[in-house]
Amino acid sequence: MKKLNSASQIPLYHQLKQVIIGDIESGKYKIGEQLPTEIELCENYSVSRITVRRAISDLVNEKILYRKQGKGTFVSESKIERELISIGSFSDITTQSGKEPSTQILETQIKKPTKELCNVLKISSDQDILELKRLLSINGKPFIIETSHYPISRFPNLETYISSNQSIYKILRENYGVEIVKAEKTLDVKLSNPEQSEIFECDANSVLYLLKKTAFDKKDEVVHVSNSLFLASKVTFTFTVKE
Template structure:
């Protein structure tokens, strides 16, 4: 076990950070592996808990490590890159990247739209909308909490077609002859609430990306609007501009 140099001008927490980084890079701690507890690290390196916490917190901020609420600290994997201006379905994009997508339906309900939804979907307050909440995972790791709204007048009985193992965009193509060809998106950040933190297995108030999307068909009519939440430590958004 490598000891820290108490005579060095380099702070102990920084020395500990470097040791952990080297251990990750050498493969001593593999991606997804849990680190020893704070108490164990204190014993290993003969340092205070404050020193260990400072080192771990810095490494979490730097995305080398991540915390699972109530479980411990783990080694992060490389961030998943997501093309910000893509319009393909989650299933198609994930499969094309060589990873395994999966979907869990968190809830569906028919409800009256808010004033904002009426404006986005160009419908009246008297019309119903389908609210679909899903958890989208990659290789069994939670990746997106998505909430989408569809106008029932245009997609009657849509809720009866929704399943955990089929792309919603595929359902729209095969059952309603509707294909998404354009999407307008805005990207924001927010902090996770307790429910979102439990789903993502992260600390409460972790940084999330909030991606708001309005999807259009070939007739330039709105098909649906959605809000998607991503754990910021797990994804990097990219975009390509062509001259």
């Protein structure tokens, strides 16, 4: 057990933070593993409870640790980077990054479009749309709750081709000859509702990224619109600008 130096100018809580980070990096505490209790940490490092609480709070704020109400403090996963301006499908992008994608269909509905969807998809209010809600996971852990809308007039029987662990973009290419070449995206934030918190296995009112996307084909026609929810503590969005 590494000893803290009470004579150092470096505050004890900061020393304890570095020790815990070092233990995580060395594999002593693994991703998802629970840390010792506050009392155990006090005894292990001969420090006060105030010192332990300050160190743990800082690490939680830095997303290195996370708390589960009534259960304790756990080691967070490292954030997944996602290119904000990418065009490819979730399956393709995830596989290229060396991770394992999987998909669970949460709900499919044939319904009438809202006025906003009519305007974006260029359809009339009496035409049906397919609403597809999916849970997209990486290495078996929930990553995105995605709700997409497709015009049935352009993609008849689309719902019959859809199955878990199959790329929608691949279905569009192979069955309808449609290729996504451009997407317009906006990024916002919201707080998780009870259903979303349960799916993401996170605390109530956790911060979520809301990514709204409109996808276009080679003729610059709208193919679909989607809303994707990401747990903010699990993802970092990046973008590349080329001159």
